Every structure is written in structure tokens, then in C-alpha cells.
Amino acid sequence: MKRLIVIITSLALLAAACGTGTVGDAGPVTLPTSSTEAPTTTMTNGTGGTSATTTTGVPDVTDTEDAVDQIFVELFFVSDGVSARRVVRAVDTPAVGANALRALIEGPTPVESDEGLSTSIPADTLLLGLSIDDGLATVDLSREFEVGGGSLNILSRLAQVVYTLTQFPTVDEVLFHLDGMPVEVFSGEGVVLGDPVRRSDYATILPIEPGPDDAVAEVWNQNDLPDIAGFAPWKLSRVALVAEDDILNVRQDPTVQAPIVGMLMPGVVVVRTGLQEVTGSSVWEQIETPLGQFWVNGRFLAAVVSNANFASDPRVSDLLNRFAAIIAADGDLRPVTSQRGLYVSHHGDPIRFATSDLSTILADPTTYKWPSNALSQDDPEFQQIPGRTFAEAVADSFLSAYDDPDTMTTINEPIEAGNGRLAEYAIPFEFEAFNYIGVHDAGDNPEYGGLDWVTWYVSIDYEDGAPVIVGLTIDTWSP
Numbered sequence: 377m378k379r380l381i382v383i384i385t386s387l388a389l390l391a392a393a394c395g396t397g398t399v400g401d402a403g404p405v406t407l408p409t410s411s412t413e414a415p416t417t418t419m420t421n422g423t424g425g426t427s428a429t430t431t432t433g434v435p436d437v438t439d440t441e442d443a444v445d446q447i448f449v450e451l452f453f454v455s456d457g458v459s460a461r462r463v464v465r466a467v468d469t470p471a472v473g474a475n476a477l478r479a480l481i482e483g484p485t486p487v488e489s490d491e492g493l494s495t496s497i498p499a500d501t502l503l504l505g506l507s508i509d510d511g512l513a514t515v516d517l518s519r520e521f522e523v524g525g526g527s528l529n530i531l532s533r534l535a536q537v538v539y540t541l542t543q544f545p546t547v548d549e550v551l552f553h554l555d556g557m558p559v560e561v562f563s564g565e566g567v568v569l570g571d572p573v574r575r576s577d578y579a580t581i582l583p584i585e586p587g588p589d590d591a592v593a594e595v596w597n598q599n600d601l602p603d604i605a606g607f608a609p610w611k612l613s614r615v616a617l618v619a620e621d622d623i624l625n626v627r628q629d630p631t632v633q634a635p636i637v638g639m640l641m642p643g644v645v646v647v648r649t650g651l652q653e654v655t656g657s658s659v660w661e662q663i664e665t666p667l668g669q670f671w672v673n674g675r676f677l678a679a680v681v682s683n684a685n686f687a688s689d690p691r692v693s694d695l696l697n698r699f700a701a702i703i704a705a706d707g708d709l710r711p712v713t714s715q716r717g718l719y720v721s722h723h724g725d726p727i728r729f730a731t732s733d734l735s736t737i738l739a740d741p742t743t744y745k746w747p748s749n750a751l752s753q754d755d756p757e758f759q760q761i762p763g764r765t766f767a768e769a770v771a772d773s774f775l776s777a778y779d780d781p782d783t784m785t786t787i788n789e790p791i792e793a794g795n796g797r798l799a800e801y802a803i804p805f806e807f808e809a810f811n812y813i814g815v816h817d818a819g820d821n822p823e824y825g826g827l828d829w830v831t832w833y834v835s836i837d838y839e840d841g842a843p844v845i846v847g848l849t850i851d852t853w854s855p
Contacts, residue, residue, distance in 0.1 A: 447469050449466075449540075450543050451480045456492045473547070483495040483497070496529045496533035498521060501518055501521040504517060510657065510732060514553060515552060517537075519555050522562055527567075534562070535578035538578060546656040552569055598641075601645075612646070613661070618676055623639040627670060634671070638665055646665075646672075661677055683787075683788050714837055717731045719847040721803075742766070743762075745758070773832070778832075782817065784818070785816070790833075791816045791831050812834055815832045815834065830850065
């Protein structure tokens with residue numbers, strides 16, 4: 377997967393609270409008073425949504441005198457050096473998330489070790505702090521956490537922490553700090569770790585062994601699903617934002633901890649029952665399946681709108697005009713973008729910008745080394761490309777094309793522009809479930825002989841019956 381390399385132009389230091397108990401009681405942490413270095417890191421696709429803010433625990437476990445003494449959680453240890461296995465522990469409440477990490481650091485019991493379980497986390501690691509906000513868990517560990525081990529061992533210890541924290545419905549992704557400082561490059565193995573990571577980032581490195589309740593589920597294509605004929609379009613949704621070689625899990629209950637009862641192929645159309653549940657930062661939709669009514673994460677469902685209805689909807693052109701006006705004013709993009717955030721395909725896999733980022737992203741000075749269609753990120757020449765802000769690389773480029781008097785627009789029609797790639801392959805597979813508008817500026821600078829053309833594809837979904845922008849794709853001759 378291509379990733380977006382981020383150069384943060386300024387950095388505020390986060391002071392970490394000390395842990396409590398025998399594991400994680402590290403005493404005071406001394407932090408520098410300022411930092412002017414601009415670290416470079418790698419940003420993966422993330423998730424957003426809304427949830428409560430909490431520290432050293434999970435939002436749905438409150439710090440009250442009436443709280444239960446203990447609760448069962450899952451810890452993830454390394455099984456025979458090649459996979460992750462769940463074990464169940466009872467940990468104290470409140471501060472369930474922090475106590476789960478402390479139990480994880482303590483490692484497997486002697487009996488579990490005899491069964492082939494081990495841990496890649498150094499025994500002298502200390503938990504210094506944990507906060508959870510808007511689906512993001514920020515965990516602060518002592519520097520011992522990155523000491524020793526080869527590349528697999530290093531990645532395995534990261535996976536153990538991520539797997540353990542993301543079992544909670546309030547956690548979608550994890551950001552690592554060491555001794556109170558954000559991590560850019562982790563350990564001597566050079567693992568780039570400056571941005572939040574998710575379970576999927578480690579799924580092939582340290583796969584989770586099926587649990588006793590994880591029966592192998594069937595993969596359903598359109599022919600396997602209930603007939604959609606006769607249903608009103610508002611009852612239907614299409615599986616979207618799922619890679620071509622991936623699937624969407626259907627779960628027994630509206631939570632990622634629930635057993636998987638089936639899996640949906642990308643692009644299939646499902647019938648929604650109309651029931652919704654909000655769990656953590658996710659909105660779950662109940663759907664009809666061959667086995668009955670079960671649940672999928674609504675983030676991966678798109679409205680089913682016919683080409684004719686989309687083409688005749690005057691709100692679509694109004695949406696693009698509002699989008700352009702907001703860009704020109706360096707305003708807040710949230711009123712015209714999806715509740716899921718905004719996905720940008722800049723010569724690579726779609727990268728998600730969370731809704732919380734979109735209010736100020738047009739004025740954000742953060743610069744990025746955007747993926748190029750001409751140079752690999754491993755190419756030394758790529759490293760010489762100056763970083764650009766979101767406004768410079770995305771917003772201003774779109775506005776320039778949209779406002780050009782010679783611009784051509786299309787509806788659900790790719791535009792052949794002459795870069796040697798068939799136009800239908802310009803839009804990433806993950807966006808194929810959405811209707812889109814093509815915005816093509818043919819280029820008119822004589823200095824470039826017509827090679828300064830640019831095409832933007834604006835992928836549009838419908839939320840609460842109104843069109844919103846969910847994805848942007850750029851197609852150009854050169855980076």
C-alpha cells in the first residue's frame with residue numbers, strides 16, 4: 377500500500393500522566409520544554425467518528441464508587457512465534473484499558489508459556505499513560521519498549537498492544553509515544569510509526585488465530601444475498617471503500633468484538649432493515665443476509681442512486697460550487713463532505729482525512745510528501761520533492777481546474793487525457809460504488825506543450841438523502 381509521508385511543521389509536546397500499580401509506576405517523566413525539529417513519519421488510512429474523551433481507560437467504564445471490581449478483557453500474546461492468540465484476563469475497574477495493558481506487559485502465565493505462548497514486549501516496559509479520544513488511543517510507554525529484537529519481534533510487540541486496545545469499542549486506532557514524546561521512527565529496525573495504526577496494519581505480520589467462537593464464515597457475493605428486486609432505493613446500500621482483494625465482515629451484533637457470521641464481497645448491494653446502532657465511533661447498520669438479520673459497519677456502505685437520478689440532481693452542481701467556494705475562502709470543509717471524512721487518492725491508495733481535520737485543513741501548515749505517479753517513495757529523487765500542504769496539493773489544484781473557463785465536466789464518465797493509462801483505471805477500486813463528477817482542465821500553458829492538464833474525479837455519496845463528497849482522485853501526466 378502506498379502511504380502518505382507527513383512532515384509536521386510544528387509539534388506540541390504531550391505530557392504523559394504516570395501509571396499506577398506495580399506495572400507502569402515510572403515516577404516523573406522529564407520532557408524537553410520545546411522542539412523545533414520537523415519529524416517525518418508515515419500516515420496510514422485511519423478511521424474517525426465521535427466518542428467521549430477519557431484517560432487511562434475506556435469511555436464506557438466510568439470512574440465511580442459503584443463501578444464493578446473487575447471485568448474480563450482479551451490480551452494478545454505471540455503463539456509459536458508466528459501468530460497472535462487471545463487469552464482472557466480479569467482486570468480491575470476503572471481504568472480498564474490501562475489495566476489491560478499492564479496485564480499484557482506482565483506476559484503469559486507459566487501454563488500459557490508451556491502451551492507455546494510468549495510475548496515480544498520487553499519485561500521492563502513501563503506504562504506511563506493512556507488517553508482515548510474520538511476513536512484514537514494514545515499510549516505512552518517507556519523507552520524499554522523499543523529495545524532489542526529483530527524486525528518481526530519489533531512488529532509483533534506493536535501488534536500485541538494494538539490488538540489489545542482495539543478490542544474496546546471506543547478504540548479504532550493507536551498512536552504510540554515513548555517517554556512522553558511522539559514516536560517517528562521506532563527501534564533500531566527503523567519502523568516508521570509517527571501516525572495512528574490499526575489492526576489491519578498487522579493482520580499479515582502477526583495474524584490473529586481464530587477463537588473458539590470464530591467459525592469460518594462464508595463469503596457472500598450478490599447471488600448469495602436476498603433478492604433486492606422491488607425494494608425502494610433508500611432501503612439498499614452498496615459495499616464501498618473496501619479494497620478489491622478484501623471483504624466486509626458481517627457480525628452477529630453491532631460491535632467489532634461480535635462473532636463474524638459472513639463476509640460481503642466489495643460492490644454487492646444489500647437490503648437494510650432500517651435499524652442502526654452507535655458503538656464507540658462507529659454507526660452499525662442491520663442488513664438482510666442468507667442467515668437472517670445481522671450487522672455491518674455503516675462506514676462501508678454507500679447509497680444506491682441510479683445514474684439518471686444522479687445526473688438530474690441539481691444539488692450535485694450546487695455541492696461542487698459550495699466546495700469550490702469553501703476552498704477559495706480557506707473555510708470549513710465539513711458541511712460538504714461525508715460524515716466518514718474525506719478520502720484522497722493522490723496517485724496511490726485512498727488516504728482518509730478524519731472529519732475532525734477538515735474544519736481547519738485548508739489553513740493547516742502541515743506539509744506532506746504526496747505519492748507520485750512517476751517516482752516510487754523508495755526512489756532518492758522522491759525524497760527531494762518538496763512537501764506540500766493539503767491546500768497546495770489538493771484544494772488549490774482542484775480549484776484551479778474547476779475555475780478554468782475551458783474546464784470540461786463529465787458525469788460518471790472517465791476522461792481520456794493522454795498519460796498512457798486507460799481512464800477507467802484512474803479511479804481507485806474503493807470508490808467504484810459511488811457516483812462521480814469528472815473535472816478536466818486540458819492545460820493551456822505553451823511552456824508545457826499541453827502536458828499541464830489535470831483531471832479531478834469527485835466521488836459523491838448520499839447521507840440523510842443529500843449529496844456529500846466522500847472521495848477525491850487526481851489524474852495528471854506528472855506529479
